[in-house]
Amino acid sequence: MTNKRSIILFWALFLVPTLIMAGAAAKLLFHEQERINRSALTALTQRAESIAESIHLTVETVKDNLIRSLEGIRPEKPDQILPDWAENNPLVRNVFIFKDNLVYPVQGPASTTEERRFITRYDALFSGRVPFKAILEEKGTGLKQADLHPASEYETRNISRKQLLTLSRSAPEVRAPAESKSEALMPDQQFGPESGWLPWFFENQLHILIWVKASSSGPVYGLELELMTLMSRLVAGFPAMTDNNASLVLMDGSSQHFHRFGTMNLPGKAKPAAQIAVSPLLPHWQMAAFMDPKGMGPGNGFLILSLILVGIFIVAIFSGGLLLTRMTLRNIRDAEQKTSFVSSVSHELKTPLTSIRMYAELLLSGRIRDGAKKETYLSVIMTESERLTRLINNVLDFGRLEQGKKTYRITGFDLDTVLYQIIDAHKIRIKEKGLDIIITGIREGGCRIHSDRDALEQVILNLMDNVLKYADKGRFIKFILGKEPDGTFLFKICDDGPGIPESHKEMIFEKFYRIDNSLTAARPGSGLGLSIARKIMRDLKGDLYYEPMENTGACFTARIKDHETR
Template sequence: MTRSRIALLAGLLLLVPTLVVGALALRAVRLEESRLAAQAVEASRLQLLAGSESINLALAEVREGMLTTLRELSEDNLAERLESWRRGNPLLRNAFVWEAGRGLLLPAPGRQLTEEEAAFVARYQGLFAGRIPWEFPGADQPPPPAAAAYSSRSELRQLSQASPATAAAVGGGRAQGWRPWFWENRLYLLAWSESPDGRRRYGVELEMMALLSRLVDILPAAPPPGETYALLDDAGAVCFQRGPAVITATTRPLLALPVGPALPHWQVALYAPAAGAAGGGGVRLFGTLLVAIFVVAILAGGGLLLWEGQRHQRDARRKTSFVANVSHELKTPLTTIRMYAELLGEADEAPEKRHRYLAVIQGECQRLTRLVNNVLDFSRLEQGRRDYQRRPCDLAEVVKSTLAAQGGRLAAAGLHCQLNLPAPPLTLVSDRDALEQVLLNLLDNALKYAATGGELQIAAAVTDGAIKVGILDRGPGIPEAHRQKIFDKFHRVDDTLTARQPGSGLGLAISRQLLRDLGGDLLWRLRPGGGSCFEMILPRTERSS
């Protein structure tokens, strides 16, 4: 079957590239999606870095400012100066002066301490008692690895801020420090300086609340939709956040970066709960949908074209064979007629012979007429131009008269016709000519193909609202493969030019069309015991059509 092979090949040519292109497109969508996700994460990371860098810078400013002020603070009346500085500066919480050997001079040990001062003294007891070193391990040293990602600007800044203290320490032997201090799980910051003679150490404790309050501006004011930035304290709790996410103790950040040495263990974090995934998922869903639509559209369009092509090819083939058949059909009776007409022209023929020749010529003419009528009918039916003359008529009478007219041919073909009609008159409203034409077509078929069966039975039965007329023969029947197609236009079981029986392949198609136009139908059934059964179904009353 080359034809089906070509069709298969065409189908494959359509299907395979489409699927390949679809798969590639899907892959591209995935790649794009992961690229977008990576880009978003990178952007967020940069945002976080910027946040932590701003915090570091801000704290560096504070630290520089504090240390410079401390360095430049005059020695005389130091305690009073520190106190007035503390009273005026919102960033300061406590001030102290400590002398080696004498302990704390401010807050003054003699008088009654306020609650705040008492807490301060208790908090830094370890420091003032000398149990804990004044220098913070890791402070004033190169940034830890976590800070390696900071921009060069930040590193420069850190270097520059690291230098004065170190320089002073080397040059004048005057130490300064910035001391993160942990007490009862909270972070405190202490800035201190040593007096030039090295005996006293004095400094201030930062007001963390004021400091944090100032940092509120550091996170992006309007984070991208769905994203939430937060500053997490050393216990991992949210200090403040920007963005819509509700962060609980169990919420895991998408990304968290340490703020750096300025606030040890503090982090800036990014939360993108489901929102980020939904964005990426959206791209994937949308992309996949697009690809699917694309693939389906290509397959459907291509399939439709293929199917149309096949159909046209088939129709063209049928029409070719129809034309060839019809020409053949027309030629056969014409040849016969010409031959007999020539015989008639010869004068020496006996009169009885002449009668026979005339009868043959007449028969062939009738056959020709039927053929031409069929072709004409077919084109009329095709164009929907056939007019039906619906009138009450008696089906039994129609059957009988048709049989009577064809009796000679039937008898000549050796078909014994058996009529089996019910008693009451089978009246119905229909087009008598159309009914006759259908019957004629069916009888013709029986004559052509089922004459060998020797038997033809015509039976009618009345059911609710319909009359069924069966024409049953004992012919060879219809091969299985053709049963679905016998009512198609131009279809012939044997459509080769050398077919034993002439025909146009239109009889059954026309008959079914006629009956359907009249509100009935024509069906084929296998007759039990061999042969075919064509069943005409006719509505008893006229249906409006």
């Protein structure tokens, strides 16, 4: 009970800190994973903000350059210049001139399909439902020099933006006289009384008008920006993303994906982790950041590897604890078996010594006159002496076998002869137990073998003693000797006694093990005989194993190797 309490206390002191450490480690790992995910999301959001800012600055620069180009047109001749510009500049989708009503493009059959679509898109504006005057009042502050962003600041970012800026600066061929143009482009002057950038939504799509009113009495003229050309050329110049767990998506005003940065597979209903407005010049356009819910970057691998290492650490601790517990239990069991062994051996030694002393004292006293009794007493002394010798030999052999110091002397002899000699020497003991002797398969002179004779005799005697102890209520003891084709001899000793329970058939070969291990057991023994016999057989490259009889009883088989067999 004390040992069990010690083991329970050990596991309690062992498990509680281990589980606390494991829980703390897991919590720290998950917190670290969350921190990595937050850092990754922050970095992804900053990258989205950087791209959005770059788009805004580039669009704003394109806007400024286009307005400059429009302001350089002579106000009295826009109808001669703007159509040619629309033909040659891919950033210009349509051009228009408005003064009280739409002057260009001309409404009617003479207009092209694209011009009719343009007129339809802006019908509310050109028909007066949305007064152009209100837009002029709202937007008519003009562009101040402080609001302009020099193209040179962004021109060197990449080739696509260079091309956009070049296109936005490509002014119409016919312009105002040099001196007028020079005055108009003086750094400290405004580019005209009124100009602006007009976002216009039609059928849930964003369109952009850039307009200029050069004089208070002149017309309003300008262009419709080819937004798809602008954005397609712009996003093509941004570097690609290589992270498979994240993507940045440029979304238009209707939340449709216009362009995606990154290779992450986006489900149909994926929700962005963050959304950043691209530019006030592009209303409702957003840069959306998508991130794998399981994390991105090295975070997943870090968490998995860390959990594996923590798992290995915990398994190692538990394995060590189990090993220590197993060793403790084994040591406890060995200690108990050794205690039982010492008690059993003491009892075993005391019994024959008591018999020898008693009969020796009777013979020495001279009171025994009958010659037959004297022979009986001397026979008992002889038998008990042999029993004592076998017991002492077993104890000595056990010590040598445990230390690996037992040596074997290989000689040639007839195995059948040895067996007959053993049977004859112990015939009286066998008959006293009421057992019939049955010998099968032994041919005298045909069993020549090379092995250790003394060791084999000890094995046979241990097996015979085992039978005589436990099969005394049986009817026979059978000796079987045979030979296999490879030269190995099979020796079997069988009985029809109570046999051995199935659950004990392997444990009976363990040292100190006895089925009935109490000091008051009816059958004496030390629990070493079968253990020593199997160890000797295996040292001699053979084996010893147990086989149950068909109905009742036990049968032990020894495989004896001939050491001269090649």
